[in-house]
Amino acid sequence: MSTTTTTPTAGRRIVPPRLSEYARTFVARHASVMPMLAALVILVLILIGAQIHFGDFVNPRTLSSLLLDNAYLLILAVGMTFVIVTGGIDLSVGSVMAFTGIAAAQMLDHGVSSAIVIPAMILGGAVIGLMIGVLVQYFDVQPFIASLAGLFLARGLAYVVSLKSIRVENEHVIWLQSTRWWFGEWYLTPTGVLALLTVVVGALVMKYTRFGRTVYAVGGGEQSARLMGLAVARTKVLVYVISGVCGGLAGLVLTAYSGAGYPRNGIGTELDVIAAVVIGGTLLTGGVGYVVGSLIGVLVYGTIHTVISYMGAEQSWMRIIIGLMLLMFIVVQRVIVVRAERRR
Amino acid sequence: MGHNDAMPDQVPEEARVRPLVELAGGTVRFGADTVLDGVDFRLFPGEVHSLMGENGAGKSTLIKALTGALQLSAGTILLDGEPVHFRSTHDAQQAGIRAVYQEIDLLPNLSVAENIMLGSEPRRFGLVDWAQMRRRAAAVLDDLGLDIDPATTLSHHSIAVQQLVAIARALSTDARVLVLDEPTSSLDAAECAELFRVIAGLKERGVAIIFISHFLDQVYEVCDRVTVLRDGSLVGEYLTREFLRVDLVQAMLGHNAEALRSRSRLQVVEDDAVRRPFLSVRGLSSQRRIADADVDLVEGDVLGIAGLLGSGRTELARAMTGVDRADAGIIRIDGAARGPRGPREAIALGVVYSSENRRTEGIIGELSVGDNITLALQAQQGILRRIGGARQRELAQSWVEALDIRPPDLDRPAGTLSGGNQQKVLLARLLALAPRVLVLDEPTRGIDVGAKVEIQNLVGDLADNGLSVMFISAELEEVLRVGNRVAILHDGKIVETLPAEELTPDSLLALVAQGSSVGSAPVKEAR
Numbered sequence: 001m002s003t004t005t006t007t008p009t010a011g012r013r014i015v016p017p018r019l020s021e022y023a024r025t026f027v028a029r030h031a032s033v034m035p036m037l038a039a040l041v042i043l044v045l046i047l048i049g050a051q052i053h054f055g056d057f058v059n060p061r062t063l064s065s066l067l068l069d070n071a072y073l074l075i076l077a078v079g080m081t082f083v084i085v086t087g088g089i090d091l092s093v094g095s096v097m098a099f100t101g102i103a104a105a106q107m108l109d110h111g112v113s114s115a116i117v118i119p120a121m122i123l124g125g126a127v128i129g130l131m132i133g134v135l136v137q138y139f140d141v142q143p144f145i146a147s148l149a150g151l152f153l154a155r156g157l158a159y160v161v162s163l164k165s166i167r168v169e170n171e172h173v174i175w176l177q178s179t180r181w182w183f184g185e186w187y188l189t190p191t192g193v194l195a196l197l198t199v200v201v202g203a204l205v206m207k208y209t210r211f212g213r214t215v216y217a218v219g220g221g222e223q224s225a226r227l228m229g230l231a232v233a234r235t236k237v238l239v240y241v242i243s244g245v246c247g248g249l250a251g252l253v254l255t256a257y258s259g260a261g262y263p264r265n266g267i268g269t270e271l272d273v274i275a276a277v278v279i280g281g282t283l284l285t286g287g288v289g290y291v292v293g294s295l296i297g298v299l300v301y302g303t304i305h306t307v308i309s310y311m312g313a314e315q316s317w318m319r320i321i322i323g324l325m326l327l328m329f330i331v332v333q334r335v336i337v338v339r340a341e342r343r344r
Numbered sequence: 345m346g347h348n349d350a351m352p353d354q355v356p357e358e359a360r361v362r363p364l365v366e367l368a369g370g371t372v373r374f375g376a377d378t379v380l381d382g383v384d385f386r387l388f389p390g391e392v393h394s395l396m397g398e399n400g401a402g403k404s405t406l407i408k409a410l411t412g413a414l415q416l417s418a419g420t421i422l423l424d425g426e427p428v429h430f431r432s433t434h435d436a437q438q439a440g441i442r443a444v445y446q447e448i449d450l451l452p453n454l455s456v457a458e459n460i461m462l463g464s465e466p467r468r469f470g471l472v473d474w475a476q477m478r479r480r481a482a483a484v485l486d487d488l489g490l491d492i493d494p495a496t497t498l499s500h501h502s503i504a505v506q507q508l509v510a511i512a513r514a515l516s517t518d519a520r521v522l523v524l525d526e527p528t529s530s531l532d533a534a535e536c537a538e539l540f541r542v543i544a545g546l547k548e549r550g551v552a553i554i555f556i557s558h559f560l561d562q563v564y565e566v567c568d569r570v571t572v573l574r575d576g577s578l579v580g581e582y583l584t585r586e587f588l589r590v591d592l593v594q595a596m597l598g599h600n601a602e603a604l605r606s607r608s609r610l611q612v613v614e615d616d617a618v619r620r621p622f623l624s625v626r627g628l629s630s631q632r633r634i635a636d637a638d639v640d641l642v643e644g645d646v647l648g649i650a651g652l653l654g655s656g657r658t659e660l661a662r663a664m665t666g667v668d669r670a671d672a673g674i675i676r677i678d679g680a681a682r683g684p685r686g687p688r689e690a691i692a693l694g695v696v697y698s699s700e701n702r703r704t705e706g707i708i709g710e711l712s713v714g715d716n717i718t719l720a721l722q723a724q725q726g727i728l729r730r731i732g733g734a735r736q737r738e739l740a741q742s743w744v745e746a747l748d749i750r751p752p753d754l755d756r757p758a759g760t761l762s763g764g765n766q767q768k769v770l771l772a773r774l775l776a777l778a779p780r781v782l783v784l785d786e787p788t789r790g791i792d793v794g795a796k797v798e799i800q801n802l803v804g805d806l807a808d809n810g811l812s813v814m815f816i817s818a819e820l821e822e823v824l825r826v827g828n829r830v831a832i833l834h835d836g837k838i839v840e841t842l843p844a845e846e847l848t849p850d851s852l853l854a855l856v857a858q859g860s861s862v863g864s865a866p867v868k869e870a871r
Contacts, residue, residue: 025493028493028497029455029497208472216454221450227433229463
């Protein structure tokens with residue numbers, strides 16, 4: 001209880017505090033960013049290790065393509081962060097991405113303008129998200145079950161649209177992927193910009209809007225949040241809508257990235273997204289998490305993927321390593337939570 | 345005693361004429377049940393007013409009516425002399441009436457500042473203005489004389505500080521009436537003192553406070569007046585300093601409170617030499633909280649444990665019963681030197697422990713009373729020797745009758761029972777195991793006076809039937825009443841073990857507080 005004394009405020013400390021005191025204050029204020037910092041440390045360690053092992057790993061090209069290759073994952077992770085911080089889960093995102101992708105490819109194939117198709121994708125994702133949110137909030141269905149229903153629905157719809165892959169030749173969609181804005185050795189694609197924008201907007205919304213703070217409040221204690229007069233019901237529905245919108249956006253980015261819509265896209269992607277979000281320091285129990293953390297989580301995920309490609313090893317190692325890391329992070333989070341409880 | 349004869353003289357002159365809040369003829373009915381029956385209640389600015397009564401007396405109904413959580417069936421609420429009608433808690437909050445409940449309704453994952461300001465957080469261009477929010481929160485905390493860094497995470501703080509933050513939140517919206525429902529139930533002495541200091545400051549600012557507590561000491565320490573309710577009706581309104589404790593308890597119970605003063609104490613151990621300790625502990629040390637403790641639990645005897653919060657009383661019980669691992673020491677049970685290595689083994693040896701956390705470590709609220717009672721027995725029997733449904737009901741029924749659990753309905757979810765009856769269900773569960781040693785950690789915490797007396801008497805009866813009982817309580821009088829012998833714990837050490845007759849509440853208090861003056865360094869309790 002270093003921050004509380006029983007003396008009145010008059011006698012605030014004048015002596016300069018020691019370093020250990022700064023550390024204690026930091027922990028008291030920012031204990032919840034520790035898992036995110038741990039993920040950052042791990043990312044840096046992996047990059048250093050890869051650099052030493054391969055000689056030329058950390059270069060602008062690898063890092064630029066890291067963002068390009070994982071743009072859709074990043075967008076999904078931002079939406080998922082909102083949901084998980086409220087204490088929910090959204091299993092539908094991979095299917096939503098596939099459905100909006102194949103539906104868009106089909107529409108573009110029939111000559112519908114991209115000015116209609118792209119908003120329609122976003123809207124499609126939003127509608128499925130809304131459905132899940134309403135189920136969770138007003139029908140009191142477990143988020144796991146509600147979003148599982150969303151997963152099956154979206155996947156089924158994707159198969160209804162087409163069983164086969166549909167090529168996309170629309171210039172606007174292709175532009176998203178093929179454009180390279182060069183900054184010296186570095187480059188950005190419009191898809192990468194979209195992903196980064198999603199991160200920035202997501203982070204700002206979480207930190208600086210009443211809605212964002214309510215997301216945390218719901219995760220910390222729904223009943224308390226309600227008693228504080230916060231708009232709990234609206235917030236809980238809205239996070240699934242946001243996740244659905246991110247699903248639609250990811251569908252667009254993935255369609256551009258692969259140049260086609262394919263109904264079997266993104267099977268199991270929801271689990272990769274959850275893994276990345278958790279590695280980035282978001283607690284599955286809700287209440288703690290950062291969009292920036294999810295960015296780090298996705299980068300960790302993507303880097304491991306790239307490292308394994310470089311090594312020419314089986315991609316199944318990817319699963320094993322991610323599995324082990326998840327385990328480790330969950331244990332680390334547990335330890336932090338338990339220690340915080342013991343301190344009281 | 346009529347209820348209007350006590351004119352508060354500790355309130356400002358102008359307020360003496362008019363109460364801040366007045367309830368006139370407050371009546372609440374649920375169907376045919378009248379839970380509040382024509383109750384008058386007055387609250388003046390700048391006073392601390394205690395609402396006393398047993399469970400079911402109508403305290404919480406009255407509070408709910410005042411805070412808008414439920415509506416009056418008849419009667420009126422006057423605020424500043426004007427009739428008001430609260431349709432929701434929101435309405436009451438707008439009128440400046442705020443409640444802080446026992447279970448703190450805050451968000452542990454957010455900062456102190458947010459917990460104070462959320463819902464009315466300052467914004468600039470629609471975005472949360474963090475700097476401004478911290479400044480305002482700091483101002484509110486400063487106002488209460490609390491030195492809490494608003495940027496820290498709430499879960500980083502003790503329950504006591506969280507409670508103070510909850511009060512700060514209530515006051516950030518300029519509350520004029522503050523309802524504190526059991527605010528001290530999980531605070532230690534130093535933390536209580538801090539809370540009382542804050543309350544005193546609020547009084548000076550003219551905030552009217554309704555203070556509800558089971559601790560009579562605290563009621564007498566902080567309250568100016570007390571309104572007593574019984575069975576939904578008003579008994580009377582009294583000035584605390586003119587109202588004797590015995591009279592207060594009598595007003596609450598409605599019958600002679602003689603039972604509180606003494607129970608038929610076991611005629612202490614004529615043949616002391618013959619009675620051997622069933623469970624004896626030598627040199628027990630555990631987790632730095634217990635140092636070198638020697639304890640004997642004798643058959644047919646109640647050992648009371650007296651100690652402040654943080655003296656290690658819970659740790660002692662947990663180490664003795666195998667819930668926590670002891671670092672050193674010998675535990676002999678029935679003469680054999682074999683300490684239990686876990687609760688399961690302890691139960692097999694006839695040693696059962698009832699946790700102080702009734703709700704989290706005891707009663708399973710969703711399960712029925714019957715299931716709660718037979719739970720441990722079934723667990724001990726193992727899944728292969730299932731106790732038949734009829735046998736189970738019969739067993740549970742017999743315990744419900746023996747302990748007078750009310751309502752005597754086996755199928756009712758245990759969570760819906762009152763605290764006292766939940767405690768009885770818990771006792772029934774343990775007794776169904778036919779134990780030899782019963783370790784009770786604060787079995788009467790947070791339950792009403794009537795149920796307290798029943799449980800105290802029950803413990804006495806059990807000892808008379810040959811059980812060894814260890815009885816831990818925060819209330820020294822209770823320890824004296826129930827225990828035949830009393831062990832005094834201080835800083836994890838057993839200072840002394842004395843026969844209860846040789847102690848008075850005052851001498852016991854002196855022993856418990858020994859070595860540290862009251863209200864010195866905060867005693868920390870691991871939770």
